[in-house]
Amino acid sequence: xxxxxxxxxxxxxxxxxxxxxxxxxxxxxxxxxxxxxxxxxxxxxxxxxxxxxxxxxxxxxxxxxxxxxxxxxxxxxxxxxxxxxxxxxxxxxxxxxxxxxxxxxxxxxxxxxxxxxxxxxxxxxxxxx
Amino acid sequence: xxxxxxxxxxxxxxxxxxxxxxxxxxxxxxxxxxxxxxxxxxxxxxxxxxxxxxxxxxxxxxxxxxxxxxxxxxxxxxxxxxxxxxxxxxxxxxxxxxxxxxxxxxxxxxxxxxxxxxxxxxxxxxxxxxxxxxxxxxxxxxxxxxxxxxxxxxxxxxxxxxxxxxxxxxxxxxxxxxxxxxxxxxxxxxxxxxxxxxxxxxxxxxxxxxxxxxxxxxxxxxxxxxxxxxxxxxxxxxxxxxxxxxxxxxxxxxxxxxxxxxxxxxxxxxxxxxxxxxxxxxxxxxxxxxxxxxxxxxxxxxxxxxxxxxxxxxxxxxxxxxxxxxxxxxxxxxxxxxxxxxxxxxxxxxxxxxxxxxxxxxxxxxxxxxxxxxxxxxxxxxxxxxxxxxxxxxxxxxxxxxxxxxxxxxxxxxxxxxxxxxxxxxxxxxxxxxxxxxxx
Numbered sequence: 001x002x003x004x005x006x007x008x009x010x011x012x013x014x015x016x017x018x019x020x021x022x023x024x025x026x027x028x029x030x031x032x033x034x035x036x037x038x039x040x041x042x043x044x045x046x047x048x049x050x051x052x053x054x055x056x057x058x059x060x061x062x063x064x065x066x067x068x069x070x071x072x073x074x075x076x077x078x079x080x081x082x083x084x085x086x087x088x089x090x091x092x093x094x095x096x097x098x099x100x101x102x103x104x105x106x107x108x109x110x111x112x113x114x115x116x117x118x119x120x121x122x123x124x125x126x127x128x129x
Numbered sequence: 130x131x132x133x134x135x136x137x138x139x140x141x142x143x144x145x146x147x148x149x150x151x152x153x154x155x156x157x158x159x160x161x162x163x164x165x166x167x168x169x170x171x172x173x174x175x176x177x178x179x180x181x182x183x184x185x186x187x188x189x190x191x192x193x194x195x196x197x198x199x200x201x202x203x204x205x206x207x208x209x210x211x212x213x214x215x216x217x218x219x220x221x222x223x224x225x226x227x228x229x230x231x232x233x234x235x236x237x238x239x240x241x242x243x244x245x246x247x248x249x250x251x252x253x254x255x256x257x258x259x260x261x262x263x264x265x266x267x268x269x270x271x272x273x274x275x276x277x278x279x280x281x282x283x284x285x286x287x288x289x290x291x292x293x294x295x296x297x298x299x300x301x302x303x304x305x306x307x308x309x310x311x312x313x314x315x316x317x318x319x320x321x322x323x324x325x326x327x328x329x330x331x332x333x334x335x336x337x338x339x340x341x342x343x344x345x346x347x348x349x350x351x352x353x354x355x356x357x358x359x360x361x362x363x364x365x366x367x368x369x370x371x372x373x374x375x376x377x378x379x380x381x382x383x384x385x386x387x388x389x390x391x392x393x394x395x396x397x398x399x400x401x402x403x404x405x406x407x408x409x410x411x412x413x414x415x416x417x418x419x420x421x422x423x424x425x426x427x428x429x430x431x432x433x434x435x436x437x438x439x440x441x442x443x444x445x446x447x448x449x450x451x452x453x454x455x456x457x458x459x460x461x462x463x464x465x466x467x468x469x470x471x472x473x474x475x476x477x478x479x480x481x482x483x484x485x486x487x488x489x490x491x492x493x494x495x496x497x498x499x500x501x502x503x504x505x506x507x508x509x510x511x512x513x514x515x516x517x518x519x520x521x522x523x524x525x526x527x528x529x530x531x532x533x534x535x536x537x538x539x540x541x542x543x544x545x546x547x548x549x550x551x552x553x554x555x556x557x558x559x560x561x562x563x564x565x566x567x568x569x
Contacts, residue, residue, distance in 0.1 A: 039430075040405065042405065060405075060430045060431075061430070062430075063430070063435075064430055064435060065430035065431065065435060065436050065439075067439070
């Protein structure tokens, strides 16, 4: 199970990779493993304003359709169009090719409030028990 | 067990039920021997007027069509009739295959990409189409519906939409029996209307310019929902050809008897674009580990037992036995047969319209092209015409339209399907001409 050091994590299993005010977001290795084979990804419209914690995407797997929550507030500037034809990319490579959407953060410091890799790893262990 | 839940007696569990209702006296007559019971039920059923014993020219959403014997014979097989929710892949391949074939037949008939395995009936199918459109267009909260869509469908749609707080605008009917396209356009708001809903043949039997109506919807970014009569698709252009995003309708004309209003069959088809918002069950074809073909319920994560309140729809059933009948009926007709049925309906209804309109005091109310129903103005009140037709000639007449459209309270809508012969139609005309209320 991967927990890249350079990322920040939400309690609902989304990760964030920041550079300046830009935040690339996706779901964690733990999340993709729990979901099992992903068959469809419904992404937010580009231009949509989101609040941290707001449901903005849906990932459908063979066993469940799961809401994905914006880890930070801001405006959606990019979405990963590759996932339309190849949703399984989220399973295979959740932290890189399987990214979901990019947000232009209203408050770049907001990502600092999220968990680091170690805190998130502990969080997944609590959840499993 | 009572101890385990901390209850002293079974009766304590019933404590919430008012005393007067507990152990209430059931006033049910004593049982009858089978022979007596059968006679009693037969006597009751003989009080019904039915299309087996009387000529009927009633239409309006439920139609008397010829049902080949093979439909009853196959659909009555106990494996189909007694199966309860037969959708587990490991136990119900036969039923799943039948539903898959039904879906395929619906797509071929309508020219649409996807069909679900059916809904309750035409009315709820219209409501589900509206919900799907609202989900697809996300953010749009209005609907536009033609007043020529079946009044009962519009009522049911209103019931569904009330809970969702959706605004429904109506487009009126012109003097020609068709939807007023200019009014349809005005009522459709760009950026706000999710769907435009038009029926063809419409409630008055008239064939609407669906491609034009679809264009109105698409110009404003709304989805176009077509409400269709499946038996008309043998002769009329199918919704897939004129740009419908969703095509729904009542499947009763396909091998399902009138049965006093049900069970009927809700058809739901759509383009691929709408796929993820399709309500109801979807059967898919796949292969197992050994490469053998198999059928399964698919895209289940849409449904409410998984998505719960976020599901597109709360429906978790279908009309499998009715869908099976529709499938067998279509297979029995075949491509040529369905066209032939359509042509017979057209020919006989047009002959009837000609004969009736020529009678003194009767005239065609609308001159738009029609399929198997048409509206005539009567020289006397429609209710009286029907009553006398029953009394004098034992014929069940047309639909008294004043019930839903006050401006048409002098009109009857007559339906003529392939169940009628030229002689039957001539007899109707003669009867109408000779009624006490129509004689000059």
